Amino acid sequence: MNKLIKLILQYKEYKNCNEYSNEVIFEDIYIELEYLIKSYVCKVTINNRDDFNQDLLSILYRVLQVFELKNNIDYEKVNSIKITMIYNIDDIIKIYDNKYFNAFVSKYKLELYEFDFQNLNHIDLLFYEFNLFCNENQFIKYLNVSLKRKVYSFNSQYRKEQLNKPISLNIMINNEIEYIDLINDEIKSFHKFDESLLSKRDKKFLSLFFENDKILKGVEVANKLGVTQQAVSVRLKRIREKYFKMYKQIYDEVEM
Structure with a gap:
């Protein structure tokens, strides 16, 4: 569950203490995002794609440096769920009433069936994973914006050079x-x-x-x-x- 954001957290944890581990984790992050990176590489001319792929890897590296985890949990609703002692995910969805939570449950419903919601620790784990899910999507959104800007800038400069x-x-x-x-x-x-x-x-x-x-x-x-x-x-x-x-x-x- 939420594999990408967990890799990002690992990457940040090792950032200043284990350079080799960090390089390995960066490769794993790239593998998770390769489909996205390649889709932007294809937006430039063929003869520029190898160099541009390296440019986009630099963008990914910079985004990893500045991205910080944010809290996306409504703890008042979470406490309400704990007090009510709800035992199934469908009732939790009704109380939490959040479109992002619905999307999270829809994506990981099979895994969530293994949770025991009579156990308060499992409810905490549920919302910990939900918060990671939100942050993973925020990271991808931020990365998308950065990649789009790079493609636009590169193509604009390239067209100017051709016209000159x-x-x-x-x-x-x-x-x-x-x-x-x-x-x-x-x-x-x-x-x-x-x-x-x-x-x-x-x-x-x-x-x-x-x-x-x-x-x-x-x-x-x-x-x-x-x-x-x-x-x-x-x-x-x-x-x-x-x-x-x-x-x-x-x-x-x-x-x-």
Whole structure:
């Protein structure tokens, strides 16, 4: 029950006294949260994901340092339950009357059937576990907010860097971003770039991908034009093939 928050408590307990144990516990915490971390890693471009995964691990580390356990128990209601001498969880739910407690019971109902509520120590244990449940959810919520901010900051900076490149065409096809450098000032052969390679229709089509300093996805351009995303992808493929053919010719000349 509440495995994650118990690992976090262990981690904090060993923080200043056993570095090796702390590293092992951190790994265990990461395993518990791997599904969440990976879901945010997937929100950046493929070529940046390895580094970004390390960035998110740093976020997890920082959140662990600052997170503190809070009390979420209404002890007046708990004392009322003890005095009433209730023997089953359903009656406890009615008296405690708390949506988070209901969620806790729903998640761990099978385990709670093993509790003996005639024993006051078991009632204390019940609400100790409930408090851990609340703190575990608060930790995940706090971590989620921190990860979202990091993703937003990273992607905003990345888009700015791409827009500041000399000339670049950023295309979204099948939810994968391909980056094609059109001009590299350091290579003289690129001065042979012939703007007439693109027709007016091609230029107008490509301009649809740029709107208010944002780069649109293929599906968004398709909606603008009232055509299918496949039609947009085919058109982009033809334009790219023109450039690949031209670059191959330039490369062959340089090699000669």
